Amino acid sequence: MTKNAPDNNAPRPCFLHVWLPCCPLMAWLLMLILWALRCVPVAADEIAIAPLVASAKRAGLRVFAGTHLTLATDRAVREGDGIEHLPQLFDQAFTEWCAHFNLDPAKHAQWQAFGCLVVDRERFRTAGLLPAVVPDFANGFCDRNRFWMMDQSSPAYRRHLLLHEGVHAFTLTLRSLDTPPWYTEGIAEYLATHRIVAGRSDAAQSPSAANGAFESTPIPFVAADVEQLGRIETIRALHVANRAPALADIFNTPSADHHNLGAYAGSWAAVAMLARHPDYARAFAILERGPLDQTFTTRLTGSADWDAARAARDFAAFTAEIDYGYDFSRSAIDWSPGLPLAQQRAMAVAGNRGWQNSGWRVAEGSRVSFVATGRYRIGSLPRDVLPAAVLESEAEGISLRWYRGRPLGKLLIAQWFQPTTGDTAQPGFRVVAEGASGSFIALADSTLYCKVNEPPGELADNAGGLSVDLVPTPEP
Numbered sequence: 001m002t003k004n005a006p007d008n009n010a011p012r013p014c015f016l017h018v019w020l021p022c023c024p025l026m027a028w029l030l031m032l033i034l035w036a037l038r039c040v041p042v043a044a045d046e047i048a049i050a051p052l053v054a055s056a057k058r059a060g061l062r063v064f065a066g067t068h069l070t071l072a073t074d075r076a077v078r079e080g081d082g083i084e085h086l087p088q089l090f091d092q093a094f095t096e097w098c099a100h101f102n103l104d105p106a107k108h109a110q111w112q113a114f115g116c117l118v119v120d121r122e123r124f125r126t127a128g129l130l131p132a133v134v135p136d137f138a139n140g141f142c143d144r145n146r147f148w149m150m151d152q153s154s155p156a157y158r159r160h161l162l163l164h165e166g167v168h169a170f171t172l173t174l175r176s177l178d179t180p181p182w183y184t185e186g187i188a189e190y191l192a193t194h195r196i197v198a199g200r201s202d203a204a205q206s207p208s209a210a211n212g213a214f215e216s217t218p219i220p221f222v223a224a225d226v227e228q229l230g231r232i233e234t235i236r237a238l239h240v241a242n243r244a245p246a247l248a249d250i251f252n253t254p255s256a257d258h259h260n261l262g263a264y265a266g267s268w269a270a271v272a273m274l275a276r277h278p279d280y281a282r283a284f285a286i287l288e289r290g291p292l293d294q295t296f297t298t299r300l301t302g303s304a305d306w307d308a309a310r311a312a313r314d315f316a317a318f319t320a321e322i323d324y325g326y327d328f329s330r331s332a333i334d335w336s337p338g339l340p341l342a343q344q345r346a347m348a349v350a351g352n353r354g355w356q357n358s359g360w361r362v363a364e365g366s367r368v369s370f371v372a373t374g375r376y377r378i379g380s381l382p383r384d385v386l387p388a389a390v391l392e393s394e395a396e397g398i399s400l401r402w403y404r405g406r407p408l409g410k411l412l413i414a415q416w417f418q419p420t421t422g423d424t425a426q427p428g429f430r431v432v433a434e435g436a437s438g439s440f441i442a443l444a445d446s447t448l449y450c451k452v453n454e455p456p457g458e459l460a461d462n463a464g465g466l467s468v469d470l471v472p473t474p475e476p
């Protein structure tokens with residue numbers, strides 16, 4: 001949650017901001033004096049943190065300082081909870097945030113935020129560190145470079161929340177962010193999502209948690225890295241319930257709706273697709289480096305390259321297939337219409353990609369027979385079962401492991417389902433056939449797609465593929 005309105009501690013523009021532009025000589029002299037004194041004025045839109053730190057110390061709060069974050073907390077000392085390392089984690093994330101927005105960290109070396117990790121709000125009110133203008137937030141709240149967050153039982157979620165509010169502080173001040181809520185919250189979720197990696201060269205200097213270092217993972221790899229976050233599970237549950245949000249709905253989500261998990265999950269998913277899908281990433285990065293203002297969405301959707309129907313379908317395909325480690329580069333879909341399947345045709349299916357366009361289109365109600373041949377690498381056995389053992393599969397899949405109700409590696413043939421007005425079902429691929437051979441009735445006038453059944457985050461270690469013969473077959 002963010003707030004742009006000034007609060008009781010808003011700094012007044014200091015005299016430097018008034019006089020510096022008027023007289024270049026005076027400006028240089030003053031800058032020289034300031035440099036000598038190591039006293040750098042905060043920007044007019046940032047809150048001076050020194051008085052806040054002093055108040056926290058006077059009130060007996062624990063205070064931990066890094067380069068870019070000073071954190072005050074009333075949380076009791078608990079061995080091994082890693083609270084003292086949170087500012088170092090924040091500093092590592094700060095570098096990533098600068099890279100995302102193409103900012104030079106050296107130019108913002110003096111930027112600082114002040115965070116309150118709160119167990120008892122009353123202690124912070126008494127200390128003058130929780131002004132009455134701050135609303136009664138559930139988890140966190142940010143005002144420029146100052147934020148508050150309630151303590152969390154899960155260390156992973158505590159770190160996530162700290163970084164989420166930190167991204168707000170960063171973007172509100174260094175990027176003057178004032179965007180529609182889906183981007184404000186989506187980018188905070190996107191840039192806060194991380195895991196702790198042990199053994200990196202900088203881990204010894206910055207042991208942020210469990211002797212590990214920050215690694216940005218906008219699409220988390222495994223659930224254990226993001227305990228209690230639940231974004232992927234939320235979207236999957238919404239999809240199963242036919243309530244997954246469309247991209248256009250997310251763009252229009254009002255700020256007031258960002259109090260439920262679904263809205264945060266949808267905003268994160270929208271930013272994740274636009275930032276990582278190979279067909280959107282470049283234009284989105286350019287857009288993000290421009291003004292982050294209220295025209296952000298209309299500048300995105302109004303650009304000459306934007307195809308709203310296609311973006312809606314790409315987003316629906318992403319949310320339908322979403323999983324840990326979702327790999328956009330291997331799951332991007334070629335939507336070009338196929339040619340009519342008038343005679344037997346062969347299609348090559350790569351084992352290491354998501355849904356693949358067959359190049360052939362069939363008419364609704366027509367019957368198609370198929371035969372698949374080939375053998376492909378589908379992964380490896382877990383190291384604790386049999387080290388270095390490669391798993392191979394043919395079109396029937398392997399029963400050693402199942403994914404979404406089917407054996408791993410099984411060939412799937414599908415058509416895209418696009419609901420019409422009044423249809424409550426979600427758009428997505430509908431499987432019409434599976435396995436090594438058989439026949440099916442086409443569900444729609446549309447192109448056939450194929451893939452092998454596997455979580456989208458595990459495609460990278462596959463190799464080889466299948467050849468599938470598609471044969472239009474008259475009804476007997």
Ligand SMILES: [Zn+2]
Pocket residue numbers: 001002164168184185188
């Ligand atoms: Zn937020």
